[in-house]
Amino acid sequence: MALTTIKNSGLSGSIDLTTKVTGALPVGNGGTGITSGTSGQYLKFTGTTTTASSAVDAGKVLQVQHVTFTSGGTVNTTTSFAASYITDQITPSATSSKILIQMQCRFYPYRDDTDANNVSGKIAIYRDIGGAGFSKVWPASGAGDIGIGTAASSIGGDNPTWIDVNFLQPVFFVDEPNTTSACDYTMYIAKVGTMNNIQVGQSTFPADVVLMEIAG
């Protein structure tokens, strides 16, 4: 069958690409070189002029959210967990992703006497997905008590009528939220036993939150 040449003048109007074109438009011509891909995967260059449908390698960092609080603080005088000011949000790009949560802050248990046998507080991480409400995701079990035991004579300084102990408290946790909705992670705090209160922040020492999405 003889080939028919279509001149430019014959291309006026429009061409129905859904019915008049077959095959795959090569990368060199502005196409992808493929006619189909796998749902949930990405288009990846496999050569300088070739592409393919490809899953993201597990373990790769997909995004990082980071916030530093240079001021602020929260005080809680009860043994019930209450939200602190330390919080950040991330929106996973895939339901299979894992989220690495890293938080650090000044942790400051305070008691109004010199019974230093139990200078401690509790930390938990709560998560809210898409505004549905916060619930505890870390620690999965146990109370999450953090503290020190020391002799009353060794702390209190020149004013031994109360005890305040400051230390830098890091928290690390890997979550699997199984969603592509916005996830808020917030540090919750509670006092322990006869402590007067637990405080986080309340100084010029910065608090940090780092949320990393990791391909699952």
Added chain:
Amino acid sequence: MEDSIKFHKAMNTLKPDVGYVYHNNVPMTEKLFNKIQWVTGENAEGTAITTTINPHSEITWALLKAEMDKL
């Protein structure tokens, strides 16, 4: 004496072991006092139930300030 310690001592004088949460600055002014989250209970998960409506008649800004001024 630090403001935070003064505040907690005064609060404890008015009503020992009262439950509250506050953020940022120590409530040393009436405006900040009115932002205190008062803990009224706890849910099954151990999370505090709070309200900004002061449920403690023993604690008012005027009484608290008077106690703080003594320290």
